[in-house]
Amino acid sequence: MKLLEGKRAVITGGSRGLGRALCARYAREGADVAFLYSSDEQGAAATTQDITGHGRRALAFKTSVLDEDGLDALAARLEKEWGGADVLVNNAGISQPLPIALMEGSDWDTVMDxxxxxxxxxxxxxxxxxxxxxxxxxxxxxxxxxxxxxESPVHYAASKAALRGFTEALCKEFSRHGIRVNCLAPGLLDEGVGKNLPDHRLEEYVKHVPLGRIGTVEEVAAFAAFLVSDKNAYMNGETILMDGGL
Ligand SMILES: NC(=O)c1ccc[n+]([C@@H]2O[C@H](COP(=O)([O-])OP(=O)(O)OC[C@H]3O[C@@H](n4cnc5c(N)ncnc54)[C@H](OP(=O)(O)O)[C@@H]3O)[C@@H](O)[C@H]2O)c1
Structure with missing residues (x-):
């Protein structure tokens, strides 16, 4: 029996980076996977192939996580075609390598939004x-x-700290409805937003990681599959760090 056999998962930001790794891993573990992206058509096609390559249903849905009508349309389609979703991963995220002195109010809003x-x-x-x-x-x-x-851009750090509070409050509200909510907080990874880091900053970072390397998106995706599985039924409201020991 695979870890996510028969589950229907929705993953935001699935067209590349950690999101694509999550889509592929969840499909490998037996889940049908719907994912959102906002612009990267080529990436979305590659993710779709990854999912169907594992013999699971894929649904690539082009809409921003800020488009309320688009999100409602996705939810309606999932209910109609798949009978709903069992798992949601809020993965879509952005950062900008900006010091605070150069950060416009609009930069702050973009990342927080x-x-x-x-x-x-x-x-x-x-x-x-x-x-x-x-x-x-x-x-x-x-x-x-x-x-x-x-050291990280302050709007990015603030947005991620906000997700801890979001996770805890949502857990309290949703537990009575039979819904578990957790947060997985990785350190720097080999793909995605971390690539913005200049080489000297990357070397400095790795020096402080007890395991002596950055993480891989596959490692995070494998653990994220366990986290949403029925085998992890009692973990709720947690933020779990996965950072090589920092
Ligand atoms: N990579 C790391 O080192 C690292 C470390 C810790 C945490 N994380 C977190 O992991 C998550 C994924 O990051 P990543 O590194 O994989 O980033 P990434 O490679 O830049 O991918 C971001 C994904 O989000 C999508 N996206 C961006 N804005 C969107 C929007 N408005 N609506 C819908 N989708 C949107 C992008 O698709 P489109 O371009 O098609 O919109 C893309 O699929 C983020 O929450 C990030 O903060 C990453």
Whole structure:
């Protein structure tokens, strides 16, 4: 029996990086996977292939996590075609390598909107069906930047710290509906937003990681599959760090 056999998962930001690794891993573990992306068509096609390559249903849905109508349309389609969703992963996230002195108010809003409001809107849309069915699992993707004093853009760190509060409050509200909510906070990974880091900063970072390397998106995706599985039925409201020991 695979870890996610028969589950229907929704993953935001699935067109590359950690999101694509999550889609592939969840499909490998037996889940049908719907994913959102906002622009990267080629990446979305590659993710679709990864999912169907594991013999599972794939649904690539082009809509921003800030588009309320788009999210409602996705939720309606899932209810109609798949009978709903069992798992939601709020993975879509962005960062900008900006020092605070050069950060415009609009930069702050852009990062907070996608990383925090996007998680709220996607959750509201997808969780309505979970509440009706009294069953579901939500995993938010946080970051080490929101948990520890490492150097990172302040809007990004603030947005990821907000996801911890979002996770805890949502857990309290949703537990009575049979929905578990957790947050997985990785350190720097080999793909995605971490690539913005200049080489000298990367070397400095790795020096402080007890395991002596950055993580891989596959490692995070494998653990994220366990986190949303029925084998992890008693973990709720947690933010779990996965950072090589920092
Ligand atoms: N990589 C790391 O080192 C690292 C470490 C800790 C935490 N994380 C977290 O992991 C998550 C994934 O990051 P990543 O590194 O994989 O980033 P990435 O490679 O830049 O991918 C981001 C994904 O989010 C999608 N996206 C961006 N804005 C969106 C929007 N408004 N609506 C819908 N989708 C949107 C992108 O698709 P489109 O371009 O098609 O919109 C893409 O699929 C983020 O929450 C990030 O903070 C990453």
């Amino acid at each position: 996608v990383n925090v409001k996007g998680a709220f809107l996607a959750t509201r849309a997808v969780a309505r069906g979970m509440v009706r069915r009294k069953k579901g699992v939500i995993l938010n993707i946080g970051s080490l930047a929101g948990e520890r004093a490492i």
